[in-house]
Amino acid sequence: MPKRILQGKVVSDKNDKTVTVLVERRFTHPMMKKTVRSSKKYRAHDPENRFKVGDAVAIRECAPISKHKRWVVVQADTA
Numbered sequence: 001m002p003k004r005i006l007q008g009k010v011v012s013d014k015n016d017k018t019v020t021v022l023v024e025r026r027f028t029h030p031m032m033k034k035t036v037r038s039s040k041k042y043r044a045h046d047p048e049n050r051f052k053v054g055d056a057v058a059i060r061e062c063a064p065i066s067k068h069k070r071w072v073v074v075q076a077d078t079a
Contacts, residue, residue: 003061007077010055011041019046019073021059044071051076 008023024039044059051057056077064070 005058005060005074006042006071007056007058008042010051010053010057013046013049013052015043017045017047017049018069019044019051019057021057021071021073023059042071043068044073045069046073 006021006023008021010019011022012020021042021044022039023042024037026035026037028034029036042059044057045062045065051073057073058075058077059071060074062070062072065072
């Protein structure tokens with residue numbers, strides 16, 4: 001089964017080897033037919049503490065690393 005990859009922005013890097021990534025998705029509301037923005041925060045594993053607040057990153061699903069971490073940062077987006 002393929003692992004999901006999401007793009008988002010780092011909003012916190014205070015924890016050791018962990019970054020909090022805000023992922024925003026847009027979709028059309030089924031009834032109102034208006035574009036709606038929905039966001040969610042994911043905790044992702046960053047073993048070298050490379051990423052700082054404001055960086056655009058891609059995260060990939062993985063096996064559980066800790067109680068809340070189920071994602072790994074795979075690369076910094078240049079877009």
